[in-house]
Amino acid sequence: MxxxxxxxxxxxxxxxxxxxxxxxxxxxxxxxxxxxxxxxxxxxxxxxxxxxxxxxxxxxxxxxxxxxxxxxxxxxxxxxxxxxxxxxxSADTLKEAAEKRAANRENRLLRKEGDQGRMTKKQMRDWKKGLQSYKRKQEEEL
CATH class of the missing domain: 3.10.290.10 (RNA-binding S4 domain)
Known part of the structure; x- marks a missing residue:
C-alpha cells in the first residue's frame, strides 16, 4: 500500500x-x-x-x-x-473559551426563564382577557 x-x-x-x-x-x-x-x-x-x-x-x-x-x-x-x-x-486561550462558553450557557438559561420575545397564542389570549391575569400566571411560574 x-x-x-x-x-x-x-x-x-x-x-x-x-x-x-x-x-x-x-x-x-x-x-x-x-x-x-x-x-x-x-x-x-x-x-x-x-x-x-x-x-x-x-x-x-x-x-x-x-x-x-x-x-x-x-x-x-x-x-x-x-x-x-x-x-x-495556549492554556490562556482555552481558559478564555471555557469562560465564554459558561457565560453563553448562563445567557441561554436566563432567556428560557425570562421573556421569550413574541407571545404564544395562549399567552396572547390571556393578555387580551386582561393584562393582570397574564402577569399573575408569569409570577406563579417563578
Missing part, C-alpha cells in the same frame, strides 16, 4: 474530525478561516506532516493551533483522529 505524502487540506480536516462535513471544511478554508503560516489556504491546498495550522472551533470562540502528525484521506475513528494532530493551543 502506498504511503500518503500529502492530502487536500479540506479532506484532512474532515478525516481527522475537526469538521463534521467536508463541505464545512472547504467553506472554512475558502472563507479564510483556516490559516497556515498566518496565510489563508484554499481547500485544494496540500497539507503535509509537520505543517502548523490555525483552525477555528465549531462554535467559533477561538482558533486551535495544531501541528499535522499523521495524514488521512478517509474519515477515521476519534482515537486515531486525535493522534493525527498535536494541539498547541
Amino acid at each position: 502506498d504511503e500518503i505524502t500529502s492530502v487536500r487540506i479540506d479532506k484532512w480536516l474532515w478525516a481527522v474530525r475537526l469538521f463534521k462535513t467536508r463541505t464545512l471544511a472547504a467553506a472554512a478554508c475558502n472563507n479564510g478561516k483556516v490559516k497556515r503560516a498566518n496565510a489563508s489556504v484554499k481547500a485544494s491546498a496540500k497539507v503535509q506532516i509537520g505543517d502548523h495550522l490555525d483552525v477555528p472551533t465549531h462554535d467559533g470562540l477561538y482558533k486551535r493551533h495544531i501541528e499535522v502528525v499523521g495524514l488521512y484521506d478517509k474519515r477515521v475513528g476519534a482515537p486515531i483522529a486525535q493522534a493525527a494532530y498535536a494541539d498547541h493551543t
